[in-house]
Amino acid sequence: MSEALIIIAMVLLTVTTFFLMTRLYQRFPTPILIPILTSTAIIIAILLSLRLPYDTYMTGGKFIDYLLGPAVVALAIPLYKQRIMLMKNMVSLIGGVLVGSLAGILTGLWLAKGIGVEKMLVTSLVPKSVTTPVAMNIATEIGGNPSLTVAFVMIAGIGGTVLSPYLIKLFRIDHALGQGIALGSASHAIGTAKAFEYGEDAASVSSVAMTLCAITVSILAPLFMMAFYA
Secondary structure, eight states, X not given: OOHHHHHXXXXXXXXXXXXXXXXXXXXXXXXXXXXXXXXXXXHHHHHHHXXXXXXXXXXXXXXXXXXXHHHHHTTHHHHHHTHHHHHHTHHHXXXXXXXXXXHHHHHHHHHHHHTTOOHHHHHHHTTTTSOHHHHHHHHHHTTOOHXXXXXXXXXXXXXXXXXXXXXXXXXXXXXXXXXXXXXXXXXXXXXXXXXXXXOHHHHHHHHHHHHHHXXXXXXXXXHHHHHHTO
């Protein structure tokens, strides 16, 4: 099969799978059926059954990956629409992001340290709650493995998105500010996509929280690593 056909096949596989899983989620809006989780599982199963290596998939998958940047930039639209609300709640937003960033770093450190894993795994785990491009750079700077970090970022994003409806209901978080900060600081872009289900206010807060969290963790992660291994 030529490279052009492989590219077309992989793009169609990804787009078709995600479309079908989105329709499934719309009909049965259960957290475990979020499209990014079900689509990922199905594509992995198909690749394994056909014995197709990851590099083959990415010949087409990389073109979809390129859209991540524009998709993040597009979040500026709800951000602009809700700018007045965001400015009114800036102190609460910054405080929530700081707590979320610290929680993301410390849970990674304590978990990895508690089960006795090597330092490289710890440094790969620390930026797990930050959006992928930033998390990879942080991992590189503090001595982690960017490829492992991507896996941890996906786990944090999907896990947080699946659990968030239950936690939001359990703790009765009914304000857009709390919902947005929680999703943006814990589950980055995947959580921000979920925040749209709670309304444009929550999505705007989540996109700001995701950005501020990336900046905060970039500064704090190296400091905590030095203190932890001093």
